[in-house]
Every structure is written in C-alpha cells, then in structure tokens.
Amino acid sequence: MKKMLPWLITIMLSITLIVLAVFLLSDKLLGSNDKGVSAAPTHTPVLTADQIVEVSSEINQVTTNLADPDYIAKMSFSFQLNDKKAKEDFDKIKEIKIKPIIIKTLGDTKPENFKDSKVTEQFTSKLLEQINNTLPNGKVIQIEITDKIVSSL
Template sequence: MKKMLPWLITILVSITLIVLVVFLLSDKLLGGDDKQAAPIKQEEPVMTADEIVEVTSELVDITTNMSDPSYIAKISFAFQLSDKKAKEDFDKIKEIRIKPIIIKTLMDTKPESLKDSKGVEQLTKVLQDEINKNVKQGEVVQVDVTNKLVTGI
C-alpha cells in the first residue's frame, strides 16, 4: 500500500488539474460569453433634419403596370444617399437609370405583395440593392415609399 500511495496522489492531483483546466477553458472552448461573442454595433451618427434633406432625393409618381396586367401602381420614393456628392450624382441619373430599375422591379411585383408593410419593405430592400449596383459615387442608404397607390384597371 505504501508503494501505491505516491501513485494515487499523483493521479488525484492530475485529475484535479485536468478538471480545473477544463472548467477554466470551457468558456473559450464552447463559444465563450455572449457579451464577448456578440459583434459590437457601431452607432450610426444621428443626422439633423437639414442634413437628411441635403442627402435625400425624390422620384415622384412613377406609374406602371404590375405583374398582373389588370393592376397598375403609382408610387413615389425618397432615396437617402450617403453624402451630398452621391446625391448630386444620383440626381443626374435618376430619370435615365434609376426610374427604369424601379419600373422593371414593379413590373415583376405582384399587387398582393404591396398590400402590407412587409411587402413594401421587401420592395424597398430589392430597390436599394439594385440601385446600389448602378450608383458609382456613394450609396443609397435608405429607400422610403412616400406615396403608394395600387389599383385594378
């Protein structure tokens, strides 16, 4: 028994150390604390009303057929751009580049999808993505529907 005592003590100390290490490293091994793992959100700078107006462009009363030919849509949009230079460039191309994108998107849209806010939100996201592909200077940060009429013919 005396010969086994040092071995037993060594095994117990080893097991204790292994358990201690696993306990201390379990946070890192299993994904860590949620506070540390969550991405840090960067707060967007709050813009004043005047600053928003300076970087916002409008396209008013775009009228087109929808995917169902017995329906038409008449919609107005407000586009908030990243800066003044982007707005100036956007204003130059909005009738010749942006308006056709909107018309094509509306022609592919079903009238039922614009009856609720989720459908309108989806339309604005699609438009934002498509328009950002065509804007060379800056980007469209937000698209808002300022007026909407969807009616049967």
C-alpha cells in the same frame, strides 16, 4: 450499498462534466449565428432636418403595371444618400438609370405584396441593392415610399 456509492458518485460526476463541456463548447460544435455578414441595414447616424434635405432626393409619380397585368401602381419614392456628392450623381442619373430600375422592379412585383409592410420592406431592400449597384459614386442608405396607390384596371 456502500460498495456502489463510489460508482454512483463517479457516474454522476462524469455526466455533470459531459453536460458542462457540451454547454461550454456548444458555439463551436453547433456553429455560431454571429459569423458572416448581417442582413440588417447599416446604422445611419442621426442627422438634423437640414442635413437630411441635403442628402435626399425624390422621384415622384412612377406609374406602371405590376406583375399581374390587371393591376397598376402609382408611387413616389424618397432616397437618402450617404453624402452630398452621391446625391449630385444620383440626381444626374435618376431619370435615365434609377427610374427604369424602379419600373422593372415594380413590374416583377405582385399586387398583394404591397398589402403587407414586411414584404414592402423586402421590396425596398431589393430596390436599394439594385440602385447601389448602378450608382457610380456613393450609395443609397435608405428608401422610403412616400406615396402609394395600387389599383386594379
């Protein structure tokens, strides 16, 4: 037994060192999830009510069919932009560029998607991306659905 003791200590020490090395190098071996661009929305600074009104715009009463032709949606939206100049540009093109984007996006959406708030957030994220690609200056920071009616015909 005394002859095996050094061997047992060596094996236990080796196993401990291997486990410690794997633990310390696991980020490099397995890859880190912190790399790349985050899908989370950008952090918006805290604004006063007057500042929010200065950079916000609305599109009211958008009515269109959904992906299922038996359903119709009537919605109103509120858009918060990053600055006053972006809001001015947004207001100039909202009826000729932004509203058609909303109608197309609603036309591709199934009615059951509006029953779940998580899927509704995915819808607004998709809308946010498409609208930001259209804006000449500035960007939309946040989109809120202010009124929503989804009904069958």
